[in-house]
Each structure stands twice: as C-alpha cells, then as structure tokens.
Amino acid sequence: MEKKRLYYLDHLRVILTVLVLIHHTAITYGADGSWVYEDVEPTKGLSVTVIILTLFTAINQSFFMGLFFFLSGYFTPPSFEQKGAGVFLKDRLIRLGIPLIFYTFIIGPFIQYIVRFRNECSFGRYYRKEILTFHSINIGPLWFVEALLIFSILYIMYRKFFSSSHRTTRSFPSNRSLFYTAVGLGVSAFFIRLFWPTGEGLLGLQFGYFPSYILLFIAGTIAYKQNWLEQLWKETVKRWGWIANTYANKWLPH
Structure with a gap:
C-alpha cells in the first residue's frame, strides 16, 4: 500500500x-x-x-526548534516499525552520528580557529592543544543532531521494553489539556533555568530549552500512534490561532 x-x-x-x-x-x-x-x-x-x-x-x-523535535518524533515510530530496532539504530548512527563527528572534529574546529584563534597560533597547534585534548569541544549547530540521536536511542529502549506497535485513534488533546501542559512546561523550564541558565549546558545542549524539546518529541511519537493530526479539529486551530494573533497584535511592534 x-x-x-x-x-x-x-x-x-x-x-x-x-x-x-x-x-x-x-x-x-x-x-x-x-x-x-x-x-x-x-x-x-x-x-x-x-x-x-x-x-x-x-x-x-519559544516554538521553532520544539516543532522540529515534534516532527522528528512524529516520523520516528513508522521508521522504527519499518526497519526494526537494529537497522533503525544503524541508520540513526550513520545519518546522525557521522555528520556529528565530522562537524565536531573537522568543520567546527576550522570555524572556531578562523573566528577566534587565527591571530594567536597556527591551526596545527590549536588543534593539538584544544581539540585532541578535548579541551574545546564545539558541537555548534549540530546540537540538534546530537539531541535527536540521544532521543532516538532512548526511543529504541522504550519500544524494546515498554511499548508495542499497535496504532490507535484518539481525539486530539482538549484546549484545557493544552493550556495545563503549556503552564506546566513554563514552570518546569523556569526551575531548570535556576540551575542551568540560558547559554549554559553540556556538549552544546542548553538544558533550559529541553523541557519543551523532550515534551514535543514525545508528543510527536504519540501524535503518530494515536492519529492526532488526522483528528485535529478546525475549531481548535481557530481558537489557538486567535490567541496567537491577539498576542501578536498586543505585544509586537507595528
């Protein structure tokens, strides 16, 4: 089919x-x-x-990278079911792992050297001192690939031990559920940023943003399993569209 x-x-x-x-x-x-x-x-x-x-x-x-994770989560279950755990993991390691390694040890160091260190030392000295010693690990924009690889591995573990491939049809979450989820997401992000403020994290991952990334990746997998996108009502879209337009007209400069 x-x-x-x-x-x-x-x-x-x-x-x-x-x-x-x-x-x-x-x-x-x-x-x-x-x-x-x-x-x-x-x-x-x-x-x-x-x-x-x-x-x-x-x-x-506040939304654009989260939507990327939602889309990644949405297409993860069908890919896993089509390929199986082993082939799916191999595919993720090739598609995500190789670009991540290449950027971390080739493209990233070259960019950092040109921008920050070219007037201080030779590229060879910089590479030996900063990169080969792992003193400076620059993931750069490939942090998304890094996070997606981690999410994919965790998804494999979840499917192997806790979940089945059965797909059901359930209604899209109510407006009340969406509202409570948004509030809870804001509160969790606030408390996480008390420990890891914006700009701080580990290996290029800024943890303050990850409550929404994790939630939306999981939401994407659930949306596929429960056919949420096929069950999305026009009334829901109109209501949240009205809220977004009202916010934009009130707070954004004209």
Missing part, C-alpha cells in the same frame, strides 16, 4: 528551516544570543534594532 505523503508537514519544515536562517542572521546583526559570528560592535544601551531583533528571536525560540 502506497503511503500518502503529508505535504503540509513538508511545507512546515520548509518554513521552520527559513526561520532558522533568519534567527541566526538576526543574532549576527544585533539580537541577543550566541553565534559564531557577530557583525556589529557592542554598544552601550539598547537600540531600536537590537530590541526588535531580540524580540523576534525570543518569540521564535
């Missing part, structure tokens, strides 16, 4: 990819955040440009 392609998810991925590019471009030209290259000199006080770009990145950060 030929699988029906979900074109609206393709469109969503394209939009999210564009947002990623704009997000890091905004950081390059003044928005608050961390990126390998910043084109503007630090200034005292806040300019209009900095405020607008930072507002954009703050709102963008």
Whole structure:
C-alpha cells in the first residue's frame, strides 16, 4: 500500500528551516544570543534594532526548534516499525552520528580557529592543544543532531521494553489539556533555568530549552500512534490561532 505523503508537514519544515536562517542572521546583526559570528560592535544601551531583533528571536525560540523535535518524533515510530530496532539504530548512527563527528572534529574546529584563534597560533597547534585534548569541544549547530540521536536511542529502549506497535485513534488533546501542559512546561523550564541558565549546558545542549524539546518529541511519537493530526479539529486551530494573533497584535511592534 502506497503511503500518502503529508505535504503540509513538508511545507512546515520548509518554513521552520527559513526561520532558522533568519534567527541566526538576526543574532549576527544585533539580537541577543550566541553565534559564531557577530557583525556589529557592542554598544552601550539598547537600540531600536537590537530590541526588535531580540524580540523576534525570543518569540521564535519559544516554538521553532520544539516543532522540529515534534516532527522528528512524529516520523520516528513508522521508521522504527519499518526497519526494526537494529537497522533503525544503524541508520540513526550513520545519518546522525557521522555528520556529528565530522562537524565536531573537522568543520567546527576550522570555524572556531578562523573566528577566534587565527591571530594567536597556527591551526596545527590549536588543534593539538584544544581539540585532541578535548579541551574545546564545539558541537555548534549540530546540537540538534546530537539531541535527536540521544532521543532516538532512548526511543529504541522504550519500544524494546515498554511499548508495542499497535496504532490507535484518539481525539486530539482538549484546549484545557493544552493550556495545563503549556503552564506546566513554563514552570518546569523556569526551575531548570535556576540551575542551568540560558547559554549554559553540556556538549552544546542548553538544558533550559529541553523541557519543551523532550515534551514535543514525545508528543510527536504519540501524535503518530494515536492519529492526532488526522483528528485535529478546525475549531481548535481557530481558537489557538486567535490567541496567537491577539498576542501578536498586543505585544509586537507595528
């Protein structure tokens, strides 16, 4: 049986990819955040440009990477069921592990050397001192690949010991459930950031953002198993769309 392609998810991925590019471009030209290259000199006080770009990145950060994890979670169960645990793990290690290693030990060190160390020492000396000793491990934008590889391994363990391949049809969560989930997510992120503020983490993973990443990856797997996207009502979309538009009109500059 030929699988029906979900074109609206393709469109969503394209939009999210564009947002990623704009997000890091905004950081390059003044928005608050961390990126390998910043084109503007630090200034005292806040300019209009900095405020607008930072507002954009703050709102963008609240949802765009989480949606990537949701989509990754949504397509994980069918891939696992089609390939089986062994082949699925091998595929993840090839598709995710090889790019991660290549960036960490080849592309990342070269970028870091050009941006920060080229005037201090030779590339060979930098590589021996920082990379081969693991003193400086730069995962860079491949943190998403790293996190997805970890999530995939945990998903394999879960499916092997706790879950079956049976697929059911259940209604999309109610507005009340979505509201309580959003509140709980905000509270959990707040407490985690008391210990790991924004910008801090381990091996490129900023833990303050991970409550939403973990939740949405799990939600993606459940959405596939329970056919949530096929059960999504127009009324739900309209209501949350109205909330988003009301927020945007009230708080965003015109």
